[in-house]
Amino acid sequence: MEEFELIAKTFQGLEEVLAQELTELGANDIQIGxxxxxxxxxxxxxxxxxxxxxxxxxxxxxxxxxxxxxxEAVYEAVKSIEWANYLDLNTTFAVDSVVYSQEFRNSKFVAYKVKDAIVDYFREKEGKRPNISVTNPDIKLNMHIAEDQCTLSLDASGESLHLRGYRVASCDAPINEVLAAGLIKLSGWDMESDLIDPFCGSGTIAIEAALMARNIYPGIFRKSFGFEKWKDFDRDLLDRIYNDDSAEREFNHKIYAYDINRPTIEGAMANAKQAGVSDVVEFSQQDFRKFTQPENKAIIVTNPPYGERLQPADILGLYKAIGERLKHEFKGNEAWIISSKQELFDSIGLRPSTKIQLYNGSLDCEFRKYQMFDGKIEKFRAAGGEIKTSEDRQRNAERRKGRQFREDFHRRFDDDSREQTEEDREFIQLRNKHREFERVYGRKHRGEDGETDRPRRNFGDRKGGKFGDRNNFGERKGGKFGDRGNFGDRKGGRFNDRNEQGDRPRGKGGKSFGGRKNFDRHSNGDR
Structure with a gap:
């Protein structure tokens, strides 16, 4: 098969772990940006x-x-593309844009120019224009501009890949699934010990850890990808990838997830059940102030409240208790904590061995490692213990470079004192034109109930092919997850002995995952 360039987007600070994932996947020409x-x-x-x-x-x-x-240069370059290779008049599309440039200061303005170029291409070729859909387009395009360097891409994912498909319950301030997976990978957890999240919320860190431990790929829960609507989509190829469970494995340790709030724990348990990992993750309602030394070797990876969206009554007291519990009840282990405020870390009262700069949404955060040991540091080092590994030292050096880069970046692009430019005025005119078109087009194609006349895919029940026969929240018949009922009961297939709670009797039969049937996927909606 022909090889071509691809780009994987991620959060700042996760570039290296993403590159490692791509290396393990067998990708070529990997370059970190x-x-x-x-x-x-x-x-x-x-x-x-x-x-x-x-x-x-x-x-x-x-x-x-x-x-x-x-x-205008953007418009002409985009219009010169042979768009008939990617779209037709019946294909809806949308454009997303990301701009880091002194020349182009408004990303929506760039997106409008790209849309206009594509529409004018079809007007000249076909005498008609294709349709634009902001909410549910067939094809998503991404325009990236860095100074004068422009890249226009097809979005192969569609919805963001952090939307795994297993989350059926949420809580206040849930952590993003991609960030949660990144934290686990940054911690260096090798799945040869237990993992503990004492502030689990909706269970995201624990569930992502369980999926890694079992080597269950996150795409198994997705109902669709953007590339499925491309003209060259290969359904058989995707089905083969989907039905291959040969890399999955057993996990011989345990993942523990605690939260002080009972309804939150119940939601996390529902999410774990939907993901098929409720036999790996042990949830309990527990105050971290009562945390005691675990029996087996373990690592903590956690995302406690920052006092931003969640505001405990005494947040500084909470972080002081975290430090006290780690010092006295987590000896011989590592703890990794992400938070956003220096005063919170100061309240922990422990010296971190490494700090990694990350973003949790819009919040500038640090992910800190605490190496816990018994006794004095001199004795620990004399016995061959390491507080800072060579990897920790390298991370700390990169962190200092990254801080300087961010300061330079904000100086260049966050200047709001400038006067309105000709580009700003042209953007306002373009925006009004596009809004008027979307208003008229939307009214023309909507029924009295406000729904569009175009057939919509029923995401609750896709039969055959990649996703088998799915009912509410992921029921799949005949595939890897056998006959899955509401919220993830698996019968047959790999988890073939589950009871009503989605749990599997343990200690019997070793690894007997069973085979997957190939699915006979038929069309749904306009496919």
Whole structure:
């Protein structure tokens, strides 16, 4: 198969772990950038990247690289693309844009120019224009501009890859699934010990850890990917990837997840059940102030409240208790904590061995490692113990470089004192034109109940092919997950002895996952 360039997007600070994932997946020409990793591969690699990567937000396939110093240059370059290879008049599309440039200061303005170029291409070729859909487009395009360097790409993922498909219950301030997976990978957990999350919330860190431990790929829960609506979509290839469970494995340790709130724990248990890992994760309602030394070797990876969206009554007291419990009840183990405020880390009262700069949403955070030991540090070192590994020292050096880069970046692009430019005025005119078209087009194609006349895919019940026969929240018949009922009961297939809670009797039969049937997928809606 032909190889081509691909780009995987991620959060700042997760680029290296994403590059490692791509290396393990067999990608070629891997290059780390800012919040992205470029690589090359064929169509199978494109599908596998979307299906397997845990720390990617989305996967893009570049169509064209070009230089542009103004909006008209962008318009002409985009219009010169042979769009009939990607779209037709019945294909709806939308454009997302990301801009880091002194020349182009408004990302929506860039998106409008790209849309206009595509529409004008079809007007000249066909005498008609294709349809634009902001909410549920068939094809998503991504325009990225860094100074005068432009890249226009097809979005192969569709919805963000952090939307795994197993979350059926949530809580206040849940952590993003991609970030949770990134934290686990950054911690270096080798799955040869227990993992503990004492502030589990909706269970995301624990569930992502369980999926890693079992080597269950996150794409198994997805109902669709963006590339499934491309003209060259290979259904048989995707089915083969989906039905291959040969890499999955048993996990001989345990994952523990605690939270002080009972309804939150119940929601986390529902999510774990939906993900098919409720036999791996042990949930309990527990105050971390009562945490005691675990019997077996363990690692803590956790995301306690920051006092931003969740505001405990005494948050400084909570962080002081975290430090006290770690010092006295977690000896001989490592703890990794992500938080956003220096005063919170100060309240822990322990010296971290490494600090990794990350973002949790819009919050500038640090992910800190605490190496816990018994006695004095001199004695610990004399016995061969290491507080800072060579990897920790390298991370700390990179962190200092990253801080300087961010300061330079904000100085260049966050200047709001400038006067309105000609580009700003042109953007306002373009925005009004596009809003008027979307208003008229939307009214023309809506029924009295406000729903569009176009057939919509029923995501609750896709039969055959990649996703078998799915009912509410992921029922799949005949495939890896056998006959899955509401919220993840698995019968047959790999988890073939589950009771009503989705649990599997343990200690019997070893690894007997069973085979998967190939699915006979038929069309749904307009497919």
């Amino acid at each position: 800012r919040r992205m990793v470029s690589f090359s591969g064929n169509k199978e690699m494109l599908y596998r990247a979307n299906f397997c990567l845990r720390t990617a937000i989305r996967v893009l396939k570049p169509i064209k690289h070009f230089k542009a110093l103004d909006a």
